[in-house]
């Protein structure tokens with residue numbers, strides 16, 4: 001089904017909630033593999049909800065239909081020298097999927113990228129939503145202004161709810177200027193402990209680091225710890241030099257200007273996309289990363305990794321039947337991004353699981369929206 | 376303003392309830408003498424007062440849990456309280472409630488500079504969070520003007536902002552996790568010390584829920600290294616429109632100052648009388664602050680002054696020293712005090728799309744004439760969060776009501792142009808009855824569902840945020 005507006009969509013959902021026919025929600029189809037498998041009778045395509053409805057560069061705000069291709073949004077913003085702050089990753093590389101990612105999919109899965117550590121995630125830039133709940137009611141929350149504490153913040157609740165609370169129809173964002181230049185400071189051949197220490201030192205400096213990732217050594221290539229500085233040219237030069245000086249205490253350092261490719265590859269986790277093994281996304285506090293990675297390597301010699309967010313986000317590739325959660329020896333959680341050997345999301349403590357289930361029951365009492373996707 | 380009728384059932388069991396509370400708390404932590412509970416009769420929205428039945432001042436999460444277990448067992452309403460600086464009446468008690476104050480819970484539980492967070496008990500004041508890390512040159516970014524007094528508990532409940540949130544975001548963008556006690560006494564950990572917790576973003580909905588979903592007892596907050604330096608520039612214009620256009624042009628040029636504050640003529644004049652900050656004779660003044668190293672500051676200020684110059688400012692004053700910076704900020708910081716000296720005032724907090732600034736300021740001027748009440752505007756212009764201060768005389772019969780009517784008109788105007796009722800102060804009781812101008816009944820009902828999940832008996836701060844008519848059946852059951 002391809003409803004053309006909110007009213008038609010509401011009718012579709014109302015019908016489904018009456019008959020109990022289960023719906024799968026489809027944006028661009030590039031991230032359908034995320035979450036647990038959905039059992040469904042019909043697919044709702046969001047193609048009818050395409051287009052930027054409001055863009056005010058002077059107010060740093062953009063509002064668009066949930067089905068709008070991400071590329072269209074990026075292009076619209078680029079023309080005025082602006083961008084989505086949170087640098088959403090493109091899952092096509094990892095998931096081997098085709099199609100055009102939509103902004104609704106980005107929000108539903110709360111997709112961010114390396115700049116998350118400095119500019120916040122998708123949920124932080126999102127300032128308003130419209131959605132249709134499981135009973136076919138059109139609901140709005142938030143709006144188009146940057147600061148809004150009127151009532152509960154359901155905007156954040158909807159971000160990352162994987163369509164299980166409602167079908168997003170419209171989303172509004174706070175946007176930011178595209179930095180004039182960018183500089184990448186690379187620390188060469190550090191081991192993981194040194195890398196995490198260096199990244200912590202960088203992120204704890206006044207130099208406003210917008211990316212901090214560690215690419216461990218792989219066949220023939222030495223390890224790299226990369227740090228990103230962005231902004232106006234003079235300022236970037238100054239901070240990059242200062243930061244390089246600071247990090248040089250950890251090993252050999254070099255600086256490259258405007259190496260956008262390396263950050264695109266980190267964002268899209270290109271280095272792990274290769275074979276068809278499982279991909280996990282592990283969230284820990286950065287200083288716990290070395291202990292976890294050591295444990296993981298011990299239990300699975302073939303595990304490959306990439307660290308982002310200063311060590312707080314660990315991407316891992318392991319064989320499909322390897323239960324990574326058994327190796328999670330520190331506080332945090334692990335989500336399966338590719339592979340279906342285990343539940344996609346980390347099991348929640350039972351109190352939280354209960355709260356989440358009750359919320360889902362309220363928003364979608366019959367259980368017609370992406371049933372089972374979050375467990 | 377209407378408040379629910381206190382429950383006779385509860386009031387008649389007061390001595391029993393107080394006795395039960397004393398079984399889990401030390402004597403000095405349970406206050407029930409009317410002469411003492413009176414100290415808790417209001418927050419910073421002083422127009423509304425009501426002493427609670429009792430006040431408890433626990434010292435830790437366990438005690439909070441025991442208190443809530445008792446209250447929910449006996450069906451006693453609870454109003455959580457931080458420092459009582461809410462401008463929206465968020466901490467206003469009802470006569471049949473127990474006020475649960477977290478002021479004694481002010482410890483630092485953990486600081487971690489490698490992972491850049493601090494974990495505190497929620498009663499700790501905002502400024503003393505920064506105080507705990509500044510010896511290492513770190514700070515906690517959200518900086519409400521009330522930061523000397525307000526508690527993290529209230530900041531989390533209201534999702535408070537501050538002058539520097541244009542760059543650093545508001546509370547919700549700097550909060551990693553909380554320990555919260557649900558109304559039934561169950562203790563939950565939400566989020567943690569890492570980014571993006573698993574599952575639904577419950578932390579996101581708890582922040583800003585105005586004490587209606589649970590009592591927050593501990594919070595994990597992001598801390599940042601201080602910038603190398605900061606410097607403001609003051610720019611005066613001969614019209615609000617031009618000042619507004621200048622803000623928009625600066626943003627469009629890709630410069631992102633940490634703060635852009637706006638003051639209009641009535642505000643400038645009041646501030647000059649009071650603080651003698653040396654502000655120019657202008658219709659509007661912008662204070663724009665940038666951060667970084669000396670060279671970076673210079674670079675950004677060059678861009679800003681070039682843009683401002685195109686708008687023919689009547690004055691453009693770049694700070695040359697820390698004294699001059701302090702002088703520039705002195706007026707802005709004294710604004711509320713200056714107003715308080717000349718009259719009683721009501722501080723509104725609507726947010727508008729920045730592009731609507733000139734229109735909204737003009738309409739506010741018209742409303743001011745129509746109602747015969749003066750209005751001074753001082754606000755965060757970069758994000759459109761307005762703070763019109765309506766001046767009135769509390770001793771003059773009818774003036775408060777007139778002021779409230781006018782305030783409602785201004786807030787409706789904010790919603791009409793695409794904005795919202797409150798950008799950082801919260802709804803509380805103050806804007807409760809205006810909610811339907813921004814949301815329809817289905818939107819409200821969806822929010823009520825969330826409260827149903829966390830507090831099914833509707834005992835926690837239940838008379839706030841939503842129009843009483845929309846919550847009546849729930850509160851009664």
Ligand SMILES: Cc1cc2nc3c(=O)[nH]c(=O)nc-3n(C[C@H](O)[C@H](O)[C@H](O)COP(=O)(O)OP(=O)(O)OC[C@H]3O[C@@H](n4cnc5c(N)ncnc54)[C@H](O)[C@@H]3O)c2cc1C
Nearest residue numbers: 457458459460461465519520526529530532535536586591
């Ligand atoms: C002069 C002045 C200037 C101000 N400037 C700003 C500003 O710049 N920006 C801004 O955002 N605000 C500002 N405020 C408003 C106010 O300071 C904030 O809303 C602040 O966060 C309230 O904190 P508090 O600790 O005083 O909370 P309280 O007033 O005690 O309570 C506020 C709300 O939080 C709830 N609450 C309290 N403790 C808990 C808890 N433990 N768990 C759950 N809920 C709880 C209460 O029930 C209530 O709904 C200002 C106020 C004043 C008086």
